[in-house]
Amino acid sequence: MPSPSPATPRIAIVGSGFAGIGMAIRLRQMGLESFTIYEAAGDIGGTWRDNTYPGAACDVPSHLYSFSFEPNPGWTSAYGPQAEILAYLKHCVRKYGLEPFVRCHARVAAARFDESRQVWRLEIEHGERAAHAAAGDDAVGATPGAAPALPTADAWTGRETIEADIVIAASGPLSRPALPRIAGLERFAGKLFHSARWDHDYSLDGKRIAVIGTGASAIQFVPQIQPRVTQLELFQRTAPWIMPKPDKPVSERAQWWFRHLPFTQRFVRGAIYWQLESRAIAFVVNPKLMKYPMKFGISYLERRVKDPALRAKLTPNYRLGCKRVLMSSDYYPALSQPNVDVVTSAIREIVADGIVTEDGIHHAADAIICGTGFQVNGVGAPFDVTGIGGADLGARWLRDGPEAYLGTSIADFPNFFMMAGPNTGLGHNSMIYMIESQVQYIADCLSELRRRGARTMNLRPDVQQAFNARLQEDMRRSVWASGCHSWYQTKSGKVTAIWPGFTFSFRKRTRRVRTHDYRFVR
Known part of the structure; x- marks a missing residue:
C-alpha cells in the first residue's frame, strides 16, 4: 500500500x-x-x-x-x-x-x-x-x-x-513492574503480588503480611492495610526521606469558584508551579541548601516516632533529594503500631512459608507484597x-x-x-x-x-x-x-x-x- x-x-x-x-x-x-x-x-x-x-x-x-x-x-x-x-x-x-x-x-x-x-x-x-x-x-x-x-x-x-x-x-x-531478585521467590507457597498489580480478590484481613520495599507506593498502602492485618513486617533496605503531605479536601465553595471563575484556578496553578519550581535551586544549583529541609525532615521524624530504636531505623543516611523524596502524614504513625515491625536485615532467601533474613531469622508470612518499583x-x-x-x-x-x-x-x-x-x-x-x-x-x-x-x-x-x-x-x-x-x-x-x-x-x-x-x- x-x-x-x-x-x-x-x-x-x-x-x-x-x-x-x-x-x-x-x-x-x-x-x-x-x-x-x-x-x-x-x-x-x-x-x-x-x-x-x-x-x-x-x-x-x-x-x-x-x-x-x-x-x-x-x-x-x-x-x-x-x-x-x-x-x-x-x-x-x-x-x-x-x-x-x-x-x-x-x-x-x-x-x-x-x-x-x-x-x-x-x-x-x-x-x-x-x-x-x-x-x-x-x-x-x-x-x-x-x-x-x-x-x-x-x-x-x-x-x-x-x-x-x-x-x-x-x-x-x-x-x-520490577519484582525483586531474591533467591527462592518462586518457592513461596502463599500469595505474592506487586503493588502495581494489586490483587483485590485476596483478603488481607487477619493475615501475616510481608512488604518488601519502602518507596512511593509502599508509604501509601502500608498505612491503609496496617489496621486490617494481624502482623505486618516491612523489609527496608534504605530509609527514605519523608515529608508531611499537606493534603486536605477542596471545599465545594472553592470548586464553585474554579468552575465559574476559571482564572482563579489558573492563579492557584501558577502559584503552585512557581512554589515547586523554586525547589530546583537546591536540587540542581546548590545541593548544600538541602540541609534546611533535611533538618525539617529529621524534626518531623522525631515528632512522629517516639521509639528511639524505630526512629534510628527510619533515619535516612544520604542527602535529601538524591533519591525520590516521599510525602506522607500517616506512614510514620502506622509503623509505630504494635502489629508492625521494620526489618532492616537484608533478605537472604524466600522460602515456602515466608522470608529468611541474613541474620538467620525466619519471618512467617501468608502473603508477600512487593513495593519494589519499576x-x-x-x-x-x-x-x-x-x-x-x-x-x-x-x-x-x-x-x-x-x-x-x-x-x-x-x-x-x-x-x-x-x-x-x-x-x-x-x-x-x-x-x-x-x-x-x-x-x-x-x-x-x-x-x-x-x-x-x-x-x-x-x-x-x-x-x-x-x-x-x-x-x-x-x-x-x-x-x-x-x-x-x-x-x-x-x-x-x-x-x-x-x-x-x-x-x-x-x-x-x-x-x-x-x-x-x-x-x-x-
Whole structure:
C-alpha cells in the first residue's frame, strides 16, 4: 500500500496515559486524524489504570497534575486520588473525541525501520492475552510467587504487522513492574503480588503480611492495610526521606469558584508551579541548601516516632533529594503500631512459608507484597526497536544506559519520538508540564516535515552526543550525584531518569525544533 503524503502521515502512538492522550489531542488540534493509539491493556489510563492499591494517590498537587488546556475544577482534595485522576483521563478522551482512535488489547512488540521505503513496520500482538501480559500476569504469574517470565510467541490470540510513518512511544518509564531478585521467590507457597498489580480478590484481613520495599507506593498502602492485618513486617533496605503531605479536601465553595471563575484556578496553578519550581535551586544549583529541609525532615521524624530504636531505623543516611523524596502524614504513625515491625536485615532467601533474613531469622508470612518499583534502568527499550543499519535501541540502552535528545529523539531512529523518555523525570515539579513540552516539540517536528514535504527526519549523532555530554556535566553538580544509588541511575552511576535543570528551561528548548539538528529525507 503506498504511503500517504507527508501532509497525512500514518502515526502510531504507543500507550494511553497522560503522554499518549496529550499527544493525540494535539494531533487532532493540528487537523491530523491518521493516527492510532495502541494500548496493550483493556482500557486507557497508563499508570493510573494499573496502580489501584489502597491509598494510591498523586504526590503532586491536583491543580498542577492536569493538562494546562483542560483544568479540572472538580478535584476533591489537594492531592488527587487514583480514581479521580483516571476519571480525569477518561474525561479527556471523551471530550476530545479520542475513542475511535484507541485500540485496546493491542501490544506493540517490535518496531523496525524499513530503510528502502522509509517507513516503520510495527508488530502488534492483540487479544485478551495481550491485555493480561500488559497487566503483569506474565510477570507475576498466575501461580503465587512465580518468577518473572516473558510470554511465549503462542501466548497471544493474534499477531499482525502494520506500517506507520511516525512512531511515538508514550508508554513511560513506570510501566513495567520490577519484582525483586531474591533467591527462592518462586518457592513461596502463599500469595505474592506487586503493588502495581494489586490483587483485590485476596483478603488481607487477619493475615501475616510481608512488604518488601519502602518507596512511593509502599508509604501509601502500608498505612491503609496496617489496621486490617494481624502482623505486618516491612523489609527496608534504605530509609527514605519523608515529608508531611499537606493534603486536605477542596471545599465545594472553592470548586464553585474554579468552575465559574476559571482564572482563579489558573492563579492557584501558577502559584503552585512557581512554589515547586523554586525547589530546583537546591536540587540542581546548590545541593548544600538541602540541609534546611533535611533538618525539617529529621524534626518531623522525631515528632512522629517516639521509639528511639524505630526512629534510628527510619533515619535516612544520604542527602535529601538524591533519591525520590516521599510525602506522607500517616506512614510514620502506622509503623509505630504494635502489629508492625521494620526489618532492616537484608533478605537472604524466600522460602515456602515466608522470608529468611541474613541474620538467620525466619519471618512467617501468608502473603508477600512487593513495593519494589519499576524497571527503568538495565532493561533496554520498552519494546524491540530497530533503526537504520540494524541499530538496536534496547542493546544500546543496555550498554550505555537510556539516552536521547531532549528525552524525545534518538539518532539512527528516524521519525521515532519518545515521551517521558530518558532524563525527563523530575524530583521537584509536575511531569505533565514536561509532557506538554514534548507534545509541542513533536508537533513542531511534524509541522516541519509537512512544510518541507519530507518523509523522514533523523537526529544527527553528534547533536545527541553533545547534548548528553553537557547534560551529564550539569548532573555532576546536582543532588542526584551526591553519593547515593537509586532507580534514577544505571549500575555504573549514570543518571538517566532525571532532568538536571529547571522545567522552564526544558520548555524553552522544546518550543521549536532546531532544524539543523536533523537530516531530512524527501
